Each structure stands twice: as C-alpha cells, then as structure tokens.
Amino acid sequence: QITLKESGPTLVKPTQTLTLTCSFSGFSLSTSGVAVGWIRQPPGKALEWLALIYWDDDKRYSPSLKRRLTITKDTSKNQVVLTMTNLDPVDTATYYCAHLPAADTGWNWFDPWGQGTLVIVSS
Amino acid sequence: QSVLTQPPSVSGAPGQRVTISCTGSSSNIGATYAVHWYQQLPGTAPKLLIYGNRNRPSGVPDRFSGSKSGTSASLAITGLQAEDEADYYCQSYDSSLSAWVFGGGTKLTVL
Numbered sequence: 271q272i273t274l275k276e277s278g279p280t281l282v283k284p285t286q287t288l289t290l291t292c293s294f295s296g297f298s299l300s301t302s303g304v305a306v307g308w309i310r311q312p313p314g315k316a317l318e319w320l321a322l323i324y325w326d327d328d329k330r331y332s333p334s335l336k337r338r339l340t341i342t343k344d345t346s347k348n349q350v351v352l353t354m355t356n357l358d359p360v361d362t363a364t365y366y367c368a369h370l371p372a373a374d375t376g377w378n379w380f381d382p383w384g385q386g387t388l389v390i391v392s393s
Numbered sequence: 394q395s396v397l398t399q400p401p402s403v404s405g406a407p408g409q410r411v412t413i414s415c416t417g418s419s420s421n422i423g424a425t426y427a428v429h430w431y432q433q434l435p436g437t438a439p440k441l442l443i444y445g446n447r448n449r450p451s452g453v454p455d456r457f458s459g460s461k462s463g464t465s466a467s468l469a470i471t472g473l474q475a476e477d478e479a480d481y482y483c484q485s486y487d488s489s490l491s492a493w494v495f496g497g498g499t500k501l502t503v504l
Contacts, residue, residue, distance in 0.1 A: 307493070316395055316482070317482055317498070366439070377486070
C-alpha cells in the first residue's frame with residue numbers, strides 16, 4: 271500500500287522560504303519510471319501542479335513558478351523536499367504530494383495523494 | 394485561468410446521469426496525451442477516479458466512465474448517488490508548457 275504524508279510549517283511570513291517534506295512508503299523512488307509530484311490548492315480554488323521529480327533525478331517545474339521552486343529527493347529516507355522562495359499571501363494553499371506510477375511522459379497520473387498540509391502566508 | 398476548461402457546476406437528481414466536460418487544445422488533450430479524472434470530497438485530498446482516458450482503478454464503481462474525443466474529454470456518472478457530491482477535476486499534460494495541467498474543477502450537486 272502506497273502512502274504519502276506532507277509536513278512543514280503552517281504559518282510563514284511574506285518573503286520567507288517554505289520547505290515542505292513529503293515522506294512516503296510502499297514504493298521506492300529508485301524504481302524505473304516512478305515519480306513524486308507536488309500540487310497545491312488555494313482555499314476554494316482549483317488544483318495547480320508545482321513540481322515533479324523522477325526516479326532518475328529528472329526534475330520538472332511549473333513554468334510560472336520555476337524561478338522560485340526547488341525539488342529534491344532522498345531515496346534512502348523515502349522523502350521528497352520542495353522549497354519555495356519569496357512567499358506571498360497568494361501562496362496560501364493546501365500543498366499535496368502525490369505518487370506517479372511509471373508511464374510515458376504525458377500519460378502520468380497522480381495516485382495516491384497525501385492528505386495535504388495547509389500553509390498560510392501572513393505577517 | 395486553467396488550461397483545461399470545465400463547467401463550474403453540474404447537478405442531477407439521484408439515479409440520473411450527468412456528464413462533466415473537459416476542453417483543452419492541440420497541445421494537450423488534442424495532442425493524444427491522456428486525460429485523468431479526480432474526485433475530491435469535501436475536506437479531503439483528491440482521489441484518482443479515471444486514468445488513461447477511460448480506465449478505472451480498482452475499487453471505483455463502474456458508474457463512473459471516461460471518454461475522450463479530439464480536444465475534449467468527458468466524465469460520465471450514472472445512477473447518481475448522494476455520496477457522489479464532490480468536486481471533480483480533469484488533468485492532462487501540455488507540451489507547449491511542458492507542464493502537467495488541471496481543469497478548473499466542477500462541483501457536482503446531487504439534488
């Protein structure tokens with residue numbers, strides 16, 4: 271059974287850097303084709319893909335947020351870390367990490383998802 | 394504004410059939426990339442409902458079905474039940490953006 275859980279601060283001040291950790295079990299991020307992605311959802315709004323890291327350390331970022339995001343993995347700890355710089359109140363959202371089964375690029379889907387962690391950006 | 398367009402809301406009475414559309418373009422759905430659907434119950438994380446345009450994960454009732462044609466895709470729900478009341482999102486990949494993209498979401502209300 272694959273499970274993922276996000277952790278990180280609930281409250282962050284504007285201009286600060288956010289670091290979120292996705293801890294997972296039930297799969298290995300060294301398995302060919304597998305990936306872990308981050309998605310966020312502002313309160314009452316739609317889902318937005320942020321970043322993704324593949325088993326071979328290939329990293330992909332949302333074009334609109336690319337300059338502010340860094341995604342890394344620690345295969346031995348079964349963790350993926352997302353950092354976002356220069357936080358703004360509009361970054362207030364629930365942040366999810368999700369597993370992507372092996373598939374051709376463009377055919378990937380997110381399953382399962384973690385429970386999400388709410389991040390509030392406010393002074 | 395989302396790359397994939399969904400109606401903000403749909404509704405139906407118990408037992409009825411409803412469909413939710415997801416319209417894209419030639420750089421995503423029309424480029425033969427797969428469409429996937431997620432169900433998000435109130436206060437919970439999204440759950441995969443349909444993958445690869447029309448495939449149901451284990452445990453998803455066959456009341457849910459997906460289809461794709463051209464630059465659009467659809468999710469159909471038959472035999473509507475109160476427990477189906479949720480937000481539904483479509484997702485695909487966009488080659489112009491080199492990004493995974495979601496629809497704006499559709500709120501299903503069971504009357």
